[in-house]
Amino acid sequence: MQSLRPQPQSSRMSPLFALKLTFPAQDFQTNWTQCSLLANYMAEYTAYQFTQQERAENIISTVANELLETAVHLATPHSDLTLHLEQHAAGLQLEVSLLPQPDLATAYTAFLQDLADDVGEQAYMQWLTAVTIPPHYFNQLGLMMIAHDFSVRITSVSLASERICTRLFIPNEELQA
C-alpha cells in the first residue's frame, strides 16, 4: 500500500504500537453501524496497554467513532478510507485519510480551522439544540463534542490526489485520569 500519511513532527518518532486498516467507504455508507463496530474494535485492541483499561477503551471508542462518522460523511462513494492508529509516549494518534466529496472539502477544512482556534461554547450549544441539521453536514457536532469534552487535538492536512488526512491526538492524561 502506498503511504498516504503526511510527515509532520510527531510522526517522525517510531510509534510504540501501530495499526493500519483500509476500507471501502461504501461499506460504512450503506451500513453505518460499521463505524461503531470498528471504533469498538480499535479501542478494545488498544486499551490493554493502559493502566485504566476500561477508561481508555471507552474514550478511544468514543473519539474514534466520531472521527469515523465524520470520514464516512465526507468520503466520495467508491473511494477508500485509510485508518491509522499509533501509540506514542505522550498519547494516542488516530488518522483517517479519505477522498472528500468535492462540495464538502472546502467547508470541512474551514470548519477544522475554526475548531482549532476555539471550541466556542455558544456555537456548541447551538449545534446541540438545533432542531434540524444543515444540508452540508459532515458530523461537525461530533468533532465539536470531542474537542469540547475530551482533550483531543484535531488537525487536517491536504495530501496528493486531493485526499485529506485528519489527525486526532488523545493525550495520555485523558486516557489515564
Place this chain on the structure above:
Amino acid sequence: MTPYTLHYDPLDQQINFEGALRLITEEETARLLRELTAIHDRIEGVLRLNFQRLRYINAAGVRALSLFIDYARRQNALAIQVIASSVVAWSERVLPVLQAIWDRVEFSVYDKNFYKSQGIIEDDGFIPLLRNQTRILWPLEQEVLRRHGLKSGQRVADICCGCGDVPLLISREFAPSFILGVDHSEAAVAYARHLQSEFNIDNAEFQRGDATTLMINDNSFDFVSCRLSLQIFSQPELILKELIRITKPGGQVYVTCEDYDLIVGYPESALIHETYERAAVYGDQMGMDLRSGKKLYSMLAQARLEAIQTDHIMLDTSRADREAFAQVIESWRDFSVYTIGDDLGLDEADQATLLSGYEAQLRAIRSANGFTTWGIVACSGQKPRQ
C-alpha cells in the same frame, strides 16, 4: 454491541439507558425524543435520567438528549437529575453539558463517594491487607467453596474481587472454564491484572465495575461470589440483586461477611472484646456493618434463593500460621486505629483504647498458649430455575 434500550421505572420516575446510544438518522433522533417527551408529559416532580449502564454514546445521541432537556426547559414542569458513572468514562465528560442548557438539571456521578469508606478501601495501600487475609483464609475457604458448589468447568464471577488473588487461586485450584473478577478500585484491578500475568493464567479476566450496576449480561455465570464485601456497603441488597441477575437459573450465589461478634481471644478476653465492640461501632459510623455475617441467611432467603446453605469459616490460632495471622491483625489495627480513627476524628484516648485491644490480641497470637479467632459466615443459595 447491542443498540440502546430505554426502560422507564415509574417507582423512581427514572429512565434507565442501556447499551450503545449511537444514533445515525434524524428519524432515530426524533423517535428517542418522542419517547422521552411522552414520559416527561405524564409525570410531575423529578425525572431521573440514569446512564450507568449506557456503555457508549455518539454526538447525535447527545444532541437528542440536549433537545429533550431544551424541551423540558421550555415546559418548565419538572426538575431533571442526570446520573453518570465513572465506570463509563464518556458520561462524566459529556453529560455535564446538559446543565448548561437548563439550570434545573442536576448532574451527579453515582459511584463517587457511593460508600463512606470508599477512599480508604479503594486506595492501593489497602492491597497488602487483602493479600494477608487471603494468605490465611484461602486454605480454609477453598474447602467451603467446594461444599457450596464451585467446581471445574463452570463460568465463575467474583464480584468485589479486590486485588484478584482469590479468583486466580480459584482458576488454579478449580479449573473453571472462565473466571471474571470485578472491582471498583482502579488500583486493585491493576494489581489483579499484574498478578494474572505472574500466575500466567489465561482464562481469567478482570474489569473495573460498579457492583450495584454490573456491565454483565443476565444469566451468564454458573457460580457468582462476593466475598467479604457486602459489609462495607450501606445497601448490600442492591449488590445481591445484581449477583442474582448475572447468575444462570440453577446457578449458585455465594457470599461471605465477617462478624465481629465471632471474634474472641484469650488471655485478655475483655480487652479484645471491647476493642471489637468499639471497632464495630466506628465501622457503623463509616457506613460498614462489621457484624453482618449473621444476617446473610436472612438476606439470601428474602432474595428468594433456594437450597440455602451456610458455613462458618472460623480461623483461629490453632489452624493458621500465627505470624501471618498477626500480620492481618496488625493491618486491621492500623486501618482501624489510624485510618478510620483519623477519618472519624477520634481523640488520643479513644485511639489508645482501641489500640490496647488489638495489642492484646497480637500478644495472644504470638504467645504459644494464646488463642484468638476470626469468624466469617459463608452463605450460598441457588437461583430458581424458573
